[in-house]
Structures are given as structure tokens and as C-alpha cells.
Amino acid sequence: GQCVAVCPTGALVEVDNVPKVWRALEEKGKTVVVQVAPAVRVAIGELFGMEPGTVVTGKLVSALKNLGFDYVFDTDFAADLTIMEEAHEMIERIKENKNLPILTSCCPAWVKFFEHQFPDLLDIPSTCKSPHEMFGAVTKHYFAQKMGIPEKDMIVVSVMPCVAKKYEAERPELEFGGVKDVDIVITTRELGRMIKEAGINFNMLDDEEYDNPLGESTGAAVIFGTTGGVIEAALRTAAEMITGNELESVDFHAVRGLAGLREAQVQVGDLTLNIAVAHGLGNARTLLESIRRGESKYHAIEIMACPGGCIGGGGQPYHHGNLEILRQRAAGIYAIDENFTIRKSHENPAIQELYAKFLGEPGGELSHKLLHTSYFERKK
Numbered sequence: 001g002q003c004v005a006v007c008p009t010g011a012l013v014e015v016d017n018v019p020k021v022w023r024a025l026e027e028k029g030k031t032v033v034v035q036v037a038p039a040v041r042v043a044i045g046e047l048f049g050m051e052p053g054t055v056v057t058g059k060l061v062s063a064l065k066n067l068g069f070d071y072v073f074d075t076d077f078a079a080d081l082t083i084m085e086e087a088h089e090m091i092e093r094i095k096e097n098k099n100l101p102i103l104t105s106c107c108p109a110w111v112k113f114f115e116h117q118f119p120d121l122l123d124i125p126s127t128c129k130s131p132h133e134m135f136g137a138v139t140k141h142y143f144a145q146k147m148g149i150p151e152k153d154m155i156v157v158s159v160m161p162c163v164a165k166k167y168e169a170e171r172p173e174l175e176f177g178g179v180k181d182v183d184i185v186i187t188t189r190e191l192g193r194m195i196k197e198a199g200i201n202f203n204m205l206d207d208e209e210y211d212n213p214l215g216e217s218t219g220a221a222v223i224f225g226t227t228g229g230v231i232e233a234a235l236r237t238a239a240e241m242i243t244g245n246e247l248e249s250v251d252f253h254a255v256r257g258l259a260g261l262r263e264a265q266v267q268v269g270d271l272t273l274n275i276a277v278a279h280g281l282g283n284a285r286t287l288l289e290s291i292r293r294g295e296s297k298y299h300a301i302e303i304m305a306c307p308g309g310c311i312g313g314g315g316q317p318y319h320h321g322n323l324e325i326l327r328q329r330a331a332g333i334y335a336i337d338e339n340f341t342i343r344k345s346h347e348n349p350a351i352q353e354l355y356a357k358f359l360g361e362p363g364g365e366l367s368h369k370l371l372h373t374s375y376f377e378r379k380k
């Protein structure tokens, strides 16, 4: 049977997926691919006595290789892909002045919330799947083929800061051709436990690099891990797609920080974009109710259910609502972004290659089949 652990919010009963991952790693004839969400790399160090916000990307990769995963990839690659699709969708809707404001859709707790509470607004969230689901689809339908591995022999494991991603991976529409995008989700804390169970001395590990091509990413992708980051990444790409000119600065400071509701006006050519960011579902409700009343002036809104966004996720090392811990993790995320030479999703060479060799255009037919989803009214 499966063990259960009570989730930190007390609202959910969390299924322990560690035994499933051990079994997958032992199964003969399977290629087990793991991907890691952006917020994990600035928090997992805390489980090994490090300060919150310590960037441990290289040790994390090394630990995953030691655990026996065949390929260690980065959800950040798929965050860049999400931005390609979402920026394209945002621009189309703004051009047609239709289904605005566009709402980000990478947080499954938030998606479930609007399906329950705002079923009259199901046409405004972005149709983009969340990054780890896009990653699963690309891994099984592009990478597997490239490597000559049958889809059914590939197992995709997601390491997430999030408890809700376990439920998300089971949504029946998140598949293609009868093949589930993601097979198993484990949290940051569960990975920490696996590393300890395996007797790996995390602190002593040498840094290793993600595998390629699904391990390449940009500064725009890593900021997905903190509140405001998705919309900032989308703005970096949408602004350049709209004007055709290179941005003078990619830092949109107005959307950053830990205030529960933030807004910004961003000038893009002749266009003034009104942007809002919310974290916490109470703040989301305020915004959704004003949209329902027809009073919203926004073009695009980012919403994350957890305090601080995914850095404060329910699967992370416990932060007990301590804002200083969230600030330190956010600082770690922005430090990674600043250290990247490439800080815009559309400049990720592996993403450019994926479109050139496989997907075609953002918003194209194959993208729609593999990378987009739909939403349903759910009874209360």
C-alpha cells in the first residue's frame, strides 16, 4: 500500500511517491528521465543544513545522477517553451482585444480554484500546459523518438516544490496519444529523503551539469520559481516580439517583491500594458471578481497559489510562513537569472532548435496538440 503524509497546509493528504520512484529506477528496460523545477535549487540545500536561497543546482544534478536517473533535465527548459507559447497567445489576444486579461496557468492549485469558483471565466486563462507537463510531452514525443526509445519505455519523474502537481499529473487531459505527459511527481522534501536514504553526502558532491538538449535554459525560465517571474519572463519575450527591437533592460522591477497584489504599467512600443501579479488565492479572488464585474483594466495577470510563488510551495522545506526565508530563496532565484548570459526565452538555442526541427511555430498545430490544454467546470 501507499504511505501518506499530511501536507503542511493541512488541506490535503499527500501521497508518498518515493517508493514509486525507487521501483521505476529498478525496473528493467525503462529509461527514467528526471526534471527539476526552478524553485527546488534554491531551497533543497536547507534540508542539508545550508542557508535558504543557497544555489545548489550543480549538486542537485550530481545527486540525481548518483540516484541512477538516466537523464537529468531541467524544467527550466520547458519554462522557456511555456513562454514562447504564452507570449504568442498573449500577443494574439491583445491584437484581437479578445479573452483579456490573459491569466497564467502554470499553478495547478490556482487552475483548480478557478475551475471550481469561476467557471464563467474559463476562456481567459492561458491554454498553455504548465512547464513540467510540456516537458513530459516533449520528452516522450520528441526526445524519445530522437533517441530511438519507445514512448512506453520512458518514465518521466518531476521534482517539484509543489504538492498540487501530484494531482495535476493525474488530470486525464494531460496526455497525448494515450501516453501520460508525466508519470511520477515527487516534492523537494521527498527528493531530500531519497538522497539521505541512498547515503549520498549532498554537501560533499561536486557540481555537475544538466544533460542536453532538454537541460538548456535561460534566466527568464528560472524566475518562474518566484511570484512575478512568469509575467516578467513573458514580458521579456512579448515586448521583443511586438516591437522587433531589443529591450534596453530585461529587469521589470515593478512586478517583483512579496506584496500580495502588485500592478505595473509597461510601455511596449505604442502599447501600454497593464499587468497584475497576485500570490495567495484570496488575492486572486479579488482580481477575478473585478474581472467578472467587467471592471478589470489588465491585459495580463500572473497568479500563484502559494505565498511567494513556488519558492514557498507546499513541497518545499518548511518555511513556517517566515518571510525572510522566502526573501532569501527569491534572492537566490534572481541571482541565477543575473548570472545567465541569455536571459530571454526566445534566445534559448535548444528552444529555437525544437521549433525548427519539430514543433514549427509557437501556437502552431503541433504545439496545440502537445503543449496546450483545456479547463472544465468542477462542482463545488
Ligand code: SF4
Binding pocket: 106, 107, 108, 109, 110, 161, 162, 163, 164, 165, 304, 305, 306, 309, 310, 311, 312, 313, 314, 315
Ligand atoms: Fe504549486 Fe504553489 Fe507553485 Fe502553485 S504556487 S505551482 S501550488 S508550488
